[in-house]
Amino acid sequence: MTISPDAVPAASAVNFRTVDLRGQALSLAGLRAAVPRAQGSTVADAEDKVTAIISAVRQSGFAALSELAGRFDGVEQQHPxxxxxxxxxxxxxxxxxxxxALEESIGRARKFADAQRPRNVDVELGDGAVVSQNWVPVARVGLYVPGGLAVYPSSVVMNVVPALAAGVDSIALASPPQKEFGGLPHPTILAAAExxxxxxVYAIGGAQAIAAFAYGVEGSEAGPALEPVDVVTGPGNIFVATAKRLVKGVVGIDSEAGTTEIAILADATAKPALVAADLISQAEHDPKAASVLITDSADLAAAVRVELDRQAAATRHSARVxxxxxxxxxxxxxxxGLEQGIAACDAYAAEHLEIMTADAPAVAARIRxxxxIFVGDYSPVSxxxxCAGSNHVLPTSGTAAFSSGLNVTTFLRAIQVVNYTREALQEVGGHIVSLSRAEDLPAHGDAVTVRFGAPS
Known part of the structure; x- marks a missing residue:
């Protein structure tokens, strides 16, 4: 594997490095190790800091939240x-x-979310033997909307709409306080919530918002209690993602939706200007955002480098990009070639994956x-x-290999209901007794036979 930062003019401000996998037959583990990732002890450092924040919120409640608002957001806060x-x-x-624009986004997201709700099922396994699966919404959710380098009313839409479609009755939303707006979240965030x-709605940012949602905060003279929730969702930076990981098990979470990333699988048919524009569109979120091009065309890669240099210099957040x-x-x-490219995509497990190849729909169908997945020239990540109708709260850092983006089922639980008659139980009673003895759990069998007046 060759890694180099070259192939750009000496005066270029974009040092877009190269990972050369050509001529190598790498295992899945090898591919995962080879694709670009953030380096250093960032995650470990974040865990130490987030653990301290969670502990402070649990111990000191609103007093800790007020202190953290002053420390991180520069605002004085009596109650959030x-x-x-x-x-x-x-x-x-x-x-x-x-x-x-928000109304259009809401309408499209709601239509897609409404179609996602799974149906309840009843399965009759014999006369009088019925097993059902019923989808039931959680009672209360906490939705996080990031602040910081940008304003995200779109994240209000992405969090709230599927929760409403699922039938959640109690919804709380948190977003960082802004000094510029008197310690409240950005007014566009508030408008979207309304x-x-x-x-x-609470003016709480970062890991402390996740902690407050997970454990709740007792009421005080400053204001009413913040009741704990059952599920926490929403994107954020590495501290938010780490906090969600640490409270998982106390509450449910959607996924570790951390700092944004985009991968583009492209071949020689792709348009360099479009590839570069889409890489830049995600890079403007954060200096730690990931933008990865996977291609079998060295010519395309060279052309994209030129476009990156040109477009990055002209964009508003040039330094960040x-x-x-x-x-x-x-x-x-x-x-x-394409086969190795698909394998690299699956190893990377991108939050956002664009397919810019010949027969892009067929290639997209092969991604696991x-x-x-965004297919073709006219389906950019933006x-x-x-406004696609899809949800932009998505798993990052390779977790898309085992978790899903935010959707209606995030806010639902599948409850199984077993309803057997006397005759239906009697039909399988002998099997239950046999299996209970095989597992050396005879009382399990006794719990069946006692219903028929006979010992097992």
């Missing part, structure tokens, strides 16, 4: 609950064009691991971020 009047005012003052009918594209988590992966 956002007043209802602030929600109403935010919607009243929302730019009409932004409101129309538009969707969410009245319980250039840092993300030049980081160890980004780069071009050169492969021998991705949070979401479409999914806002």
């Amino acid at each position: 609950r956002v007043p209802a009047a602030a929600l109403r005012t935010a919607l009243e003052q929302l730019d009409p064009a932004v409101r129309r 538009l969707l009918g969410i009245t319980e 250039q840092e993300a594209l030049s980081g160890p988590q980004s780069g071009v992966v050169l492969v021998d 691991n991705a949070g979401a 479409l999914g971020d806002y």
Whole structure:
């Protein structure tokens, strides 16, 4: 495997490195080790810091939240609950064009979410023997909407709509306090919450929001209690993702939706300008964002480098983009052909995977691991971020190999219901006794035979 930062002009501000896998037959483990990833002890460092934050919130409640708001957000806070009047005012003052865009996004997301709800099933296994599976919503959820380098009203939509479609009755939403807006979340966040009918909104950011949702916070003179939730969802930085990992088991989570990433599988038919634009679109989220091109065309890779340099220099968040594209988590992966390219995609398990190849739909159908797949020139990731109807809260850091993006079933539980008559139980009673004896659990068999007046 060859890794090099070259193939760009000396004056280039984008140091988009190369991982050359051509001529190598790598195992899955080898591919996972080869594809670009963030390096260093970031995760371990985050765990130590997040553990301390969770402990502080559990021990000191709103006092800890107030101290953390001052430390991380630079605001003084008595209680994080956002007043209802602030929600109403935010919607009243929302730019009409932004409101129309949010309404379109909500409508498309709601239509897709409504279609996702699984049906209950009843299976008759014999006369009087019925087993059912019923889908039941969780009682209460906590939805996190990040702040920081950007404003994400779209994440309000992505969190809230599937929860509503699932039938969740109690929804709380948290987003970081903003000094610029008097310690409240950004007004566009508040407007989106009001538009969707969410009245319980908190100005809490980062890992402390996840801790507050998971464990709850007792009421005080400063304000009412924040009741614990059953499920926490939403994207965020590495601290938010780490907090979700640490509270998993206390509450359910959607996935570890951390710092954003995009992979593009492209061949010689791809348009370099489009590839570069889409890599940049995700790089502008965060200096740690990952942008990866997987291709069997060295010519395409060279052309994309030129476009990256040109487009990155012209974009508004140029410094942030250039840092993300030049980081160890980004780069071009050169492969021998489509087969190795697909294998590399599955090893990477991207949050967002774009397919820009000949016969892109057929190639997309062969991908096993991705949070979401975007097919062809006219399905960029930014479409999914806002108005595709799909959800943009997706697993990152390779976790798409075993977890799914946010959807209606995130907020549902499948409850199995067993309903047998006397005759139906008697029909299988002998089998139960035999298996209970085989497992040396005879009381299991006795619990059946006692119903018929005979010992097992």
